[in-house]
Amino acid sequence: MNTTVKISINGEPYEENIPNRMLLVDFIREVAMLTGTHVGCTYEGVCGACTIQLDGEAMKSCLMLAVQAEGHEITTVEGLAKDGELTPLQKSFNEHHALQCGYCTPGILMNMDEFIKKNPNPTEAEIRHGLVGNLCRCTGYAHIVEAVKDAAEKSA
Ligand code: FES
Ligand code: FES
Structure with a gap:
């Protein structure tokens, strides 16, 4: 069974007829091509x-159906930078070498972008706790934690 949904992603409206069981992550990747x-x-x-x-x-977009995002605003990693200007968090990841293969990086950026808005002066322990839902198999997390702390200080 299909449903027509209207979802905004990074400010762009999408109206698509999709299977009810399509996950939001598949809508983002395969319909919006992000x-x-x-x-x-x-x-x-x-x-x-x-x-x-x-x-x-x-939130994790594999745990949600696309139809549940009807009427909501989705932001993906492509929507963080504005007019080509990276956010302080993105710049900090670059400066602190907070990635290796980079596979985990978009998810960590989206999580930590929200995290530092809610926790403008986080401790290392709070950052590590905030990262529990994001697995990175390359970095050992030390540079990620440094990058988040530095970005929070520069954003405050
Ligand atoms: S693909 Fe969604 S948590 Fe792993
Ligand atoms: S940088 Fe490779 S999984 Fe995190």
Whole structure:
């Protein structure tokens, strides 16, 4: 069974007739063709690579149906930079070498973008707790934590 949904992604309106069981991550990647949102754990809600923001709240887009996003504003990693200007968090990831393969990075950016807005002066422990839903198999997290802390200080 199909339904026509209206979803806004990064300010762009999409109106599509889709299967009711289509996951939001598949809508983002295969309908909107925004492939910065990744799938890392075959839709089990474990890795966090698919993290997006729904009305500004970070969430895993593999745990939600696309039809549930009807009428909501989705932000993906492609929507963070404005007019080609990276956010302080994105610049900080670059400056602190907070990635290796980069597969986890979009999800971590979407999660930590919301995190530092709600926690403008986080401790290292708070950042590490905030990252529990995002798995990175490359970095050991140390540079990610440094990048988030630095970005929070520069954004405050
Ligand atoms: S794909 Fe791993 S949490 Fe969504
Ligand atoms: S940088 Fe490779 S998984 Fe995080």
